Amino acid sequence: MVTATAPRRGIGRRLLHWATAPVPYGRIAAFRTLLYLYILADITMFTHWVYGHAGAPGNLYMPLYIADFLHLPVPTPGLVHGLFWAMVVLAPIAATGWNPKIGRWRPQIFGFLVFLLFTEWMIIAMSYGKVDHDRFGFLIALAVVPFVGRARQGDPTLSESGGWALRTTQLAVVATYFLAALAKLRYGGFAWLTGSTMTRAVMRRGTIAATWMLKVPGMLVLAQFGILLFELFSPVVFVVSQRLRYWIVAFFYSFHLVVFLTVTIAFVPHLIAMAAFLPLEKPVQAIMRALGKDPHTVATGRPPQQPDTRPVTA
Amino acid sequence: MPTDSPDATGEATAESTPPVVRMRLGARVTALAVTTVCALVMFATTAWGNDSWFPFAPMRMFATAADPNGVIEILRVEAVNENGQRMLLSQENSGIRWAEVDGQRDKMAEDPMLVKTLADAYHHHGPHKPKLIAVEILVSNYQLEDGSLTGECDTVLAASWYEDEVPPPTDGSLSPLSCERGFSSW
Numbered sequence: 246m247v248t249a250t251a252p253r254r255g256i257g258r259r260l261l262h263w264a265t266a267p268v269p270y271g272r273i274a275a276f277r278t279l280l281y282l283y284i285l286a287d288i289t290m291f292t293h294w295v296y297g298h299a300g301a302p303g304n305l306y307m308p309l310y311i312a313d314f315l316h317l318p319v320p321t322p323g324l325v326h327g328l329f330w331a332m333v334v335l336a337p338i339a340a341t342g343w344n345p346k347i348g349r350w351r352p353q354i355f356g357f358l359v360f361l362l363f364t365e366w367m368i369i370a371m372s373y374g375k376v377d378h379d380r381f382g383f384l385i386a387l388a389v390v391p392f393v394g395r396a397r398q399g400d401p402t403l404s405e406s407g408g409w410a411l412r413t414t415q416l417a418v419v420a421t422y423f424l425a426a427l428a429k430l431r432y433g434g435f436a437w438l439t440g441s442t443m444t445r446a447v448m449r450r451g452t453i454a455a456t457w458m459l460k461v462p463g464m465l466v467l468a469q470f471g472i473l474l475f476e477l478f479s480p481v482v483f484v485v486s487q488r489l490r491y492w493i494v495a496f497f498y499s500f501h502l503v504v505f506l507t508v509t510i511a512f513v514p515h516l517i518a519m520a521a522f523l524p525l526e527k528p529v530q531a532i533m534r535a536l537g538k539d540p541h542t543v544a545t546g547r548p549p550q551q552p553d554t555r556p557v558t559a
Numbered sequence: 560m561p562t563d564s565p566d567a568t569g570e571a572t573a574e575s576t577p578p579v580v581r582m583r584l585g586a587r588v589t590a591l592a593v594t595t596v597c598a599l600v601m602f603a604t605t606a607w608g609n610d611s612w613f614p615f616a617p618m619r620m621f622a623t624a625a626d627p628n629g630v631i632e633i634l635r636v637e638a639v640n641e642n643g644q645r646m647l648l649s650q651e652n653s654g655i656r657w658a659e660v661d662g663q664r665d666k667m668a669e670d671p672m673l674v675k676t677l678a679d680a681y682h683h684h685g686p687h688k689p690k691l692i693a694v695e696i697l698v699s700n701y702q703l704e705d706g707s708l709t710g711e712c713d714t715v716l717a718a719s720w721y722e723d724e725v726p727p728p729t730d731g732s733l734s735p736l737s738c739e740r741g742f743s744s745w
Binding site for chain 2: 375376379
């Protein structure tokens with residue numbers, strides 16, 4: 246994250262500065278491509294079962310409040326198939342970053358459309374008696390990135406609106422942990438720590454990497470203490486140095502790897518959204534440089550400004 | 560709605576720092592306000608919401624505490640087709656997840672026609688497969704003591720739908736009253 250050298254300001258100003266700390270447009274472009282390509286993977290593999298909801302007659306349908314509020318229709322095969330194919334067509338276009346010019350502007354029409362389609366897909370997914378919470382960060386990311394406007398791959402130019410989009414996504418990702426901890430205290434109370442929630446999880450979905458833990462007394466209770474502590478303290482990621490932040494994000498990823506290997510729960514969309522912490526433009530720029538091209542020139546069509554010719558506003 | 564002002568130039572503080580495209584103050588404040596409102600909704604739904612508030616909180620995955628001296632329930636759905644073959648009816652062949660069946664278990668226990676919708680989903684998923692004549696929702700109860708499995712377990716029929724009569728309990732590959740299916744690696 247780039248921090249400008251600025252004099253000390255009031256808390257409101259500092260918060261504003263933090264929430265919109267500029268990031269390279271190239272990072273936004275790479276993040277978008279990742280998000281929109283993941284949509285294809287999600288609807289064809291991870292939430293392909295939503296297709297099955299098309300065949301479930303309406304009497305299993307339990308509408309969410311948002312569906313009532315927006316007067317969304319009871320899912321039909323036509324609706325589910327229509328959403329699926331619309332995303333198959335539109336998500337790859339959105340991933341390229343191309344949008345038609347409307348007047349003087351190039352609004353991110355494909356990005357907004359994909360957000361609306363995927364949100365409806367998710368609403369259908371969660372309207373049959375089971376709600377998943379592994380995709381809040383991903384949905385927020387889809388919602389905010391179109392607002393950044395045009396962003397080209399590799400572009401090192403910094404953007405404050407891009408900074409806001411990534412910061413909001415980061416907040417949503419960490420909120421998933423922190424609010425999960427609060428939910429545990431609300432539903433389970435402190436008894437959650439010494440309860441048998443993990444035993445149940447391992448029995449329902451445990452792999453060979455986990456079932457041995459059932460036989461070690463206290464092992465899964467210890468894991469529960471660890472999980473709650475990690476979730477409660479996850480917001481620390483925002484107040485540490487950049488170097489330590491990468492280590493913490495690496496820990497988050499490794500946590501999910503362990504969860505997947507032991508109880509086969511993969512928070513894939515959450516993991517994609519968490520890439521908002523990473524300098525995603527760097528590999529793209531490295532490829533451009535390896536091909537003998539300057540990222541700034543590729544992105545903007547003109548060579549980078551020389552320091553002595555740059556306008557100075559200070 | 561945050562929009563960049565493309566005419567703005569960067570601060571150009573350090574020579575190596577690329578130019579910054581700034582947001583107008585109004586857009587910045589609006590953006591921060593949107594983020595703040597979202598955060599407040601998330602905290603509010605964490606405190607007072609329920610699953611119907613998706614895509615908001617509460618993030619209640621694995622949030623309930625299982626009693627270390629209670630039972631652990633493991634649900635599965637089995638079906639019998641017209642050839643008498645018994646099978647598991649799962650997300651892969653019906654598109655309906657067991658967790659969803661679990662969420663509607665009480666309603667299904669009262670209304671066999673709701674259980675039949677699982678067979679309908681199976682037929683929609685694989686229209687050329689042999690017809691289902693029975694669907695059973697089975698729940699295995701594993702007894703815990705001090706958080707450890709005692710080895711005691713029984714399986715009960717929580718809800719069912721039969722086209723005609725109850726089919727024979729098993730064809731040998733699956734055994735409806737066993738606890739094996741719910742926890743095969745034990």
